[in-house]
Amino acid sequence: MSLSLTGGAFNGMALKTPTGMNLTRPTSGKVRQALFNVLRGAFEDGDFLDLFAGSGAVGLEALSRGARRAVLVENHPAALRVLEANCRLLLSRGADPDALEWTKREARAYCKAAAAAGTRFAVVFADPPFDQDFTGLWDAMRPLVASNGIGIVQFPSRTPPDFAPQADRLLEYGESTLAIFRV
Numbered sequence: 001m002s003l004s005l006t007g008g009a010f011n012g013m014a015l016k017t018p019t020g021m022n023l024t025r026p027t028s029g030k031v032r033q034a035l036f037n038v039l040r041g042a043f044e045d046g047d048f049l050d051l052f053a054g055s056g057a058v059g060l061e062a063l064s065r066g067a068r069r070a071v072l073v074e075n076h077p078a079a080l081r082v083l084e085a086n087c088r089l090l091l092s093r094g095a096d097p098d099a100l101e102w103t104k105r106e107a108r109a110y111c112k113a114a115a116a117a118g119t120r121f122a123v124v125f126a127d128p129p130f131d132q133d134f135t136g137l138w139d140a141m142r143p144l145v146a147s148n149g150i151g152i153v154q155f156p157s158r159t160p161p162d163f164a165p166q167a168d169r170l171l172e173y174g175e176s177t178l179a180i181f182r183v
Contacts, residue, residue, distance in 0.1 A: 008061070027057055034173060043065075048063070048069070053074040056083040059071070067123075069099045071102075080104050108137070124150075125152045
């Protein structure tokens with residue numbers, strides 16, 4: 001799959017995606033553009049957390065568009081290798097090394113540890129594999145969202161998670177829906 005950043009300092013930069021397996025479902029350029037239109041003004045100069053980062057497209061897009069720092073969390077070893085390659089590519093193109101962090105960790109475990117440490121983000125974004133159980137995901141993410149911040153969960157439109165009715169806004173893009181929570 002061809003994937004590139006859609007805006008900001010690194011606009012047009014091609015990203016790698018895992019090949020030969022059904023490992024990730026990268027957020028499409030159309031959905032990323034819509035996401036960042038909604039987020040305009042909410043994350044620039046703030047910290048952005050990308051859970052279930054896969055190729056890193058969303059977190060790297062946030063950094064390209066002005067986030068002060070992007071933290072990308074991925075647990076699958078093959079996806080993490082691609083994520084790391086994309087992060088190193090962005091760094092080779094001039095991204096600030098202090099502004100980019102990636103880690104191998106299960107997303108909910110990361111949330112628990114980060115919440116215990118008092119870590120907060122302007123935006124917390126999660127795009128789990130659609131075959132995963134979404135129960136309790138927003139509850140795990142919520143403590144990481146800074147005051148006046150935004151939490152977003154991308155989920156399959158055909159099977160909304162239990163927390164979808166609590167969202168401040170739902171934006172549907174074909175098979176994907178974004179649940180947007182303002183804190």
